[in-house]
Amino acid sequence: MSTPATSTSTRGTSSVRTSTTRTLRSRVLGPLAWLAGLVFFLPVAWMALTSFHSESDAASNPPALLAPLTLDGYREFFGASGGADPWPPLINSLTASVFSTLLVLLLALPAAYALAIKPVRAWRDALFFFLSTKMLPAIAGLLPIYLFARNTGMLDNIWLLVLLYTSMNLPIAVWMMQSFLAEVPASVIEAAQLDGARLPVILARVVGPVVLPGIAATSLICFIFSWNEMLFARVLTGVRAETAPVFLTSFVTSQGLFLAQLSAAALAISLPVLAAGFAAQDKLVQGLSLGAVK
Structure with a gap:
C-alpha cells in the first residue's frame, strides 16, 4: 500500500518528466520551424534580390549575389x-x-x-x-x-x-x-x-x-x-x-x-x-x- 509521501514523490517525478519532455520538444521543434520558414522564404528573397539586378547579372551563372543594384527592372x-x-x-x-x-x-x-x-x-x-x-x-x-x-x-x-x-x-x-x-x-x-x-x-x-x-x-x-x-x-x-x-x-x-x-x-x-x-x-x-x- 502506497503512502502519501510515495504518492507525492511519484507525482513530482511525473511532472518533472513532463516538463523535461516539453523542454526537449521546444528545443527541437523551434529550430525546425525556423528552418521550414527559411526554406519557404528563400525563393521569395531570391526573387526580390534578382529584381534589383541588371539583366546580365540576373542571368549570370553562377549567380552574382554581390552585383550592383539597380531599379531598371521596376522602371521597365x-x-x-x-x-x-x-x-x-x-x-x-x-x-x-x-x-x-x-x-x-x-x-x-x-x-x-x-x-x-x-x-x-x-x-x-x-x-x-x-x-x-x-x-x-x-x-x-x-x-x-x-x-x-x-x-x-x-x-x-x-x-x-x-x-x-x-x-x-x-x-x-x-x-x-x-x-x-x-x-x-x-x-x-x-x-x-x-x-x-x-x-x-x-x-x-x-x-x-x-x-x-x-x-x-x-x-x-x-x-x-x-x-x-x-x-x-x-x-x-x-x-x-x-x-x-x-x-x-x-x-x-x-x-x-x-x-x-x-x-x-x-x-x-x-x-x-x-x-x-x-x-x-x-x-x-x-x-x-x-x-x-x-
Whole structure:
C-alpha cells in the first residue's frame, strides 16, 4: 500500500518528466520551424534580390549575389522606359478579385447559416456536394466555358471572370463559413428572434460581428485565389480584361527570358496580396482557429 509521501514523490517525478519532455520538444521543434520558414522564404528573397539586378547579372551563372543594384527592372515594369502599361491589368485583377469576393460572401453566409444554425435535411450531403464541385480539374471545364463565352460575346470581359471566380471560390467559402457559424451560440440567435429580428437583420447585426474573424479569413483566402488565378484569365481574356498574372507572361518573349524584369513584376504584383495578408493577419489567425475542433 502506497503512502502519501510515495504518492507525492511519484507525482513530482511525473511532472518533472513532463516538463523535461516539453523542454526537449521546444528545443527541437523551434529550430525546425525556423528552418521550414527559411526554406519557404528563400525563393521569395531570391526573387526580390534578382529584381534589383541588371539583366546580365540576373542571368549570370553562377549567380552574382554581390552585383550592383539597380531599379531598371521596376522602371521597365511601370512603363517608365517605354514598356507596356501595367495599370490596366492590375485594375482588372483588383476588380475581379474584390467583386468576386463580395459575391462569394453574400452567397456563402446565408448558405452556411442554413447548414450550420438552421440545418436543412441531409446537410452533410449538401456540404459534400459543394466540395465535389472542386474535384473536377479546372482544365476539364475550360473548353465548354470558352465556347459559352464565345457564343454569348463574353470573351475578354472582366465580369465573366468575376462570375467564374465566384463559382470557383463559393464551395470553399461555404465549408469555411459553416465551421465558423457552428460555433455561434444558439441562445444569441434565439434572443434576436424573440425580439422580432428577421433573417437579414440576424445575419448582419448578430451573426456577422460574432464570426467577423472567420469572414475576414474567408475573404482573404478567396481574394488570394482570385488574384493568383491564371488559367481562365489566360484563355478567356485578351487586351481589355487582361489580369496581372497574364501580364507576367509578356516578359517571356522570343528574344528570351527577361529574368530581372520578371522578378520585379512578380514582386510588385504580389505586394497587394502580401499587404492584405499582413493587415488582416490577426483576423486570419483567429478565423482559421475559430472553427477548429476543440
